[in-house]
Amino acid sequence: MRGSKxxxxxxxxxxxxxxxxxxxxxxxxxxxxxxxxxxxxxLVRHEQCAAHxxxxxxxxxxxxxxxxxxxxxxxxxxxxxVATAFVDxxxxxxxxxxxxxxxxxxxxxxxxxxxSLMMPVTKHNYRILDPKDLPEAVVRGMAIATNGRYGxxxxxxxxxxxTGDVPDEMMGYKYSVDPHPEDLSALPEAIKxxxxxxxxxxxxGGGCVWAGAHQEILRLAETLMAPITTTLMGKxxxxxxxxxxxxxxxxxxxxxxxxxYMECDxxxxxxxxxxxxxTGKNDLSETAKIxxxxxxxxxxxxxxxxxxxxxxxxxxxxxxxxxxxxASRGDTPWSKRMAEMRAFCDCDIDIMDPPIKPQKIxxxxxELIPENAMVTTEVGQNQxxxxxxxxxxxxxxxxxxxGFGTMGFGFPAALGVKVAYPDRPVVDIAGxxxxxxxxxxxxxxVSEDLPVMVVIMNNGxxxxxxxxxxxxxxxxxxxxxxxxxxxxxxxxxxxxxxxxRVERPSELREALQRGLKSDVPFLVDVITxxxxxxxxxxxxGKGADHVxxxxxxxxxxxx
Amino acid sequence: MEVVQVxxxxxxxxxxxxxxxxxxxxxxxxxxxxxxxxxxxxMILGLNNLPGKGKTLFALKAIPDxxxxxxxNARVKCTxxxxxxxxxxxxxxxxxxxxxxxxx
Numbered sequence: 001m002r003g004s005k006x007x008x009x010x011x012x013x014x015x016x017x018x019x020x021x022x023x024x025x026x027x028x029x030x031x032x033x034x035x036x037x038x039x040x041x042x043l044v045r046h047e048q049c050a051a052h053x054x055x056x057x058x059x060x061x062x063x064x065x066x067x068x069x070x071x072x073x074x075x076x077x078x079x080x081x082v083a084t085a086f087v088d089x090x091x092x093x094x095x096x097x098x099x100x101x102x103x104x105x106x107x108x109x110x111x112x113x114x115x116s117l118m119m120p121v122t123k124h125n126y127r128i129l130d131p132k133d134l135p136e137a138v139v140r141g142m143a144i145a146t147n148g149r150y151g152x153x154x155x156x157x158x159x160x161x162x163t164g165d166v167p168d169e170m171m172g173y174k175y176s177v178d179p180h181p182e183d184l185s186a187l188p189e190a191i192k193x194x195x196x197x198x199x200x201x202x203x204x205g206g207g208c209v210w211a212g213a214h215q216e217i218l219r220l221a222e223t224l225m226a227p228i229t230t231t232l233m234g235k236x237x238x239x240x241x242x243x244x245x246x247x248x249x250x251x252x253x254x255x256x257x258x259x260x261y262m263e264c265d266x267x268x269x270x271x272x273x274x275x276x277x278x279t280g281k282n283d284l285s286e287t288a289k290i291x292x293x294x295x296x297x298x299x300x301x302x303x304x305x306x307x308x309x310x311x312x313x314x315x316x317x318x319x320x321x322x323x324x325x326x327a328s329r330g331d332t333p334w335s336k337r338m339a340e341m342r343a344f345c346d347c348d349i350d351i352m353d354p355p356i357k358p359q360k361i362x363x364x365x366x367e368l369i370p371e372n373a374m375v376t377t378e379v380g381q382n383q384x385x386x387x388x389x390x391x392x393x394x395x396x397x398x399x400x401x402x403g404f405g406t407m408g409f410g411f412p413a414a415l416g417v418k419v420a421y422p423d424r425p426v427v428d429i430a431g432x433x434x435x436x437x438x439x440x441x442x443x444x445x446v447s448e449d450l451p452v453m454v455v456i457m458n459n460g461x462x463x464x465x466x467x468x469x470x471x472x473x474x475x476x477x478x479x480x481x482x483x484x485x486x487x488x489x490x491x492x493x494x495x496x497x498x499x500x501r502v503e504r505p506s507e508l509r510e511a512l513q514r515g516l517k518s519d520v521p522f523l524v525d526v527i528t529x530x531x532x533x534x535x536x537x538x539x540x541g542k543g544a545d546h547v548x549x550x551x552x553x554x555x556x557x558x559x
Numbered sequence: 560m561e562v563v564q565v566x567x568x569x570x571x572x573x574x575x576x577x578x579x580x581x582x583x584x585x586x587x588x589x590x591x592x593x594x595x596x597x598x599x600x601x602m603i604l605g606l607n608n609l610p611g612k613g614k615t616l617f618a619l620k621a622i623p624d625x626x627x628x629x630x631x632n633a634r635v636k637c638t639x640x641x642x643x644x645x646x647x648x649x650x651x652x653x654x655x656x657x658x659x660x661x662x663x
Contacts, residue, residue: 119572120579124623127571144623181620298617 003131004029004162006171007095008037010138013171016066016093018042018057018419020050024070025110026097029162042419042448045440047074049412051081052438055090056416059399060374062212064091064145065416071097072110075156076117080406083121085152087403088233089206091145092152093138094118100160101129118154125154131164140175148180149296150210181297183311184320190291190308191324197266199334200226203249205278206233206402207271207295208314214238214395216318217270223328225335226268227342229257231278232387233402234271240391244335246342250278251538252384255552256345258536258544260338264288271314273299275403276540283543293317347389348551355529356505358382358457362389364509365427365455368516373425374417376400378410378434381463384534386429408437411454415441418450425453425516432458432485439488442495445521453515453522456488459530467533471548492523499523560589561609562631563616565602568624573600576622581606586615592637599626603637 001009007030011019018040023031034041044050047069054065065085069078075096085092096118099108115127124144126137134157141153194200202221208214217237221228221244228238229249238245249257261267267284270293284290289307293314294300301309310317351360362385369375371393377383377400392398399417401409414428435456445452457463466480489499498520500511508526515522535550567573574593581588581604590605609615619628 115572116575119576120583124576125572129571148621177623296617296621298614298621302614 001166001168001171002029002033002162003128003134003157003164003166005033006131006134006166007138007157007162008033008039009171010135011066012038014139014142016064019066019068020044020053020057020416021068021095022047022050022070022074024074024097026071026099026159027068029159030068030095030097040419042415043444044412045443046438047077048081048408049438049441049444051078051085051092051094052406052409052412053416053419054092054094055081055085055409056376056399056413057420058085058090058092058416059088059413060396060417060420062210062396064093064142066093066095068095069097070110071099071114072112074110075112075114079117079121082118082152082154084401084404084406084409086121086123088401089150089210090152091150093142093145094122094152094154096154096156097162098127098156098158101158104158114154115156118156121152122154123151125156127156128158128161131161131166132170134161134166135170135173136175139173140177143175143177147177149207180295181311182313183297183309184317186308186310187317187320187324190310190321193266193289193291193308194224194268194321194325197224197226198332199263199265200224201260201264201267202226202228203231203261203267203269203272203278204228204234204237205231205270205272208234208237209271209396211271211295211314212395213270213315213318216315216322218242220268220318220322220325223322223325225329225332227260227335227338229253229260231272231275231402232400235387235398235400236392236394236396239393241393243339243342246338246345248387251280251540252388252534252536254345254388255536255547255549256338256341258538258547259341262544266291269293269303270318271295274302280538281541281543283545346552352505354505356502356508356526357532358385358459358528359389359532360505360508361429361455361457361526361528362386364512365429366391368509368512369425369427373397373427374399374414374421376410376414376417376426376428378428378430379405379407380431380434381467381534382429382431382434382457384464385457388534407434411435411438411452412441414452414454415445415448415450418452419448427516428452428454430454430456431463432456432460432482432488433462435488436485439491442492442497442521442523446496451518451520451522453512453518453524455512455515455524456526457528458485458488458525459528459532460485461530463530464534470533471537472539488523488525492521495521497521497523499525501525501527503527560605560607562635563604563606563619563628564631565604565619565628566626567600567602567622568626569595569598569600570624573622573624574602577602577604577619577625580618580622581615584615584618592639594639603631603635
């Protein structure tokens with residue numbers, strides 16, 4: 001059968017049910033064969049968004065997301081989306097068309113070296129120069145994407161490979177990948193260190209989400225009576241209503257997590273890579289020890305303070321640790337102190353005061369959205385307010401671009417989530433800057449019947465950059481004011497969506513309720529206080545003791 | 560300079576991938592000898608500006624199709640014989656590890 005048909009059949013064989021993409025000259029054979037395929041195709045309006053949608057789908061389900069673009073500009077457009085998935089270890093299969101193999105290297109029309117372009121932002125990639133290589137690329141590529149530390153795989157597919165013949169006997173081949181390296185030999189040492197800990201703290205990253213180690217983290221925390229902090233990527237691991245869940249750690253983390261981090265004597269870090277945004281200068285106390293569990297041998301033991309390094313799947317490693325620890329130790333002075341700190345950790349903001357505080361939006365969403373709802377964010381202040389204040393209740397509920405920090409991620413990711421879970425409410429928390437990078441996808445949302453709600457924190461600024469200029473550049477605002485923003489509601493309506501503008505705190509709840517009930521994509525444009533900053537904040541490159549506190553209770557407290 | 564030996568399957572883009580991973584980590588490749596040996600690709604690389612030796616090996620081993628990556632601690636001598644008529648046939652003829660054994 002011809003290559004393009006083989007590609008679609010192979011995807012179906014591998015359990016793929018949807019592909020996000022937009023056609024072009026070099027992918028015409030694929031789109032022709034799509035007409036006879038069972039795959040659902042979601043037609044996007046920009047290739048970057050195809051990758052973000054596939055990424056959102058993957059993060060929501062744990063299954064690989066598939067996206068497709070044409071060659072040249074289609075492929076370069078897709079690079080940002082693929083890079084976003086790569087940095088956050090999300091499994092994608094990115095397919096790009098390519099000019100005919102004889103034309104490669106001749107600067108043919110819409111030729112781009114996507115094989116090389118994608119290489120630094122993928123786990124692996126293939127350029128198919130012979131159609132018979134296609135089955136291995138698809139089957140083995142998908143296995144690589146979902147093995148060990150997950151990540152994107154790219155297939156560059158020239159036109160003549162799509163139209164050339166893939167021998168039928170090659171369609172059923174089994175292609176294997178090497179098992180990911182594992183080293184749990186230090187388990188007894190890890191158990192010994194954890195048993196002797198007086199002030200244990202668990203720091204959870206995205207690796208626990210991908211491993212599905214939600215229950216294991218809770219069981220371990222309850223056994224050790226250890227509080228849990230989460231990085232941005234690990235935010236969906238445990239319900240933040242759990243008494244041991246302290247919340248977000250890092251640059252804009254909660255004050256109680258910062259203090260717990262500085263006071264703990266053993267830090268059990270699971271599925272996290274000690275990024276500069278989560279642990280900054282890594283200034284644990286002098287005597288603190290780290291037990292680090294990570295599936296990536298290049299990340300495990302990254303901190304110089306690592307006492308025990310375990311390489312392996314978080315779920316498997318945690319189960320072994322739990323078995324070794326035995327019965328729960330019950331309440332300890334540390335757990336009691338943490339419970340008090342958790343209860344005390346709150347913001348001192350009058351959210352009914354106009355102008356609308358962004359925090360009020362998250363407060364209302366905490367009350368309004370059901371447990372099975374999914375929340376995505378854009379990047380910037382909106383993301384940090386959501387990460388700091390939104391209370392996650394179920395696994396994978398919170399989806400955000402962490403490592404790459406891609407503005408414009410949240411809306412297309414929300415559409416990918418909605419494709420995966422059409423019956424769940426999906427909310428994108430956006431800023432007026434970020435939504436304008438991807439707002440054309442309202443066309444996709446309407447035409448594909450994906451009724452998500454986009455809530456814009458509209459403060460008329462590129463807020464996070466403005467905040468840094470305010471705090472660290474003596475209020476020398478440069479290039480950050482978004483003058484002449486469009487009327488977002490009219491814009492949404494132009495695409496066939498609905499929307500409402502909110503200017504007073506008293507109007508907010510009803511607007512959000514309307515959006516959650518809407519049968520069509522819905523935009524809530526909330527005019528927010530431009531002077532509100534995301535605080536607390538540990539400045540970049542500084543230690544946790546250099547925190548800038550916001551309007552929180554700690555300032556005048558006994559602590 | 561540190562010397563690393565990377566052995567991988569002879570797959571498309573393997574050498575490029577190894578270079579990209581090193582450069583991404585600010586590691587400069589000062590010298591490189593690459594050749595096919597018994598169906599496998601062997602790369603011997605002289606590296607500068609090495610921030611973390613252990614992590615570099617893990618990163619190289621994590622690249623799909625890389626079979627092994629190891630530091631060569633003793634003297635390494637490579638002979639590169641190009642035979643155009645035979646295509647890209649190269650011969651890396653001599654190399655010793657710290658025990659004085661031939662490593663391939």
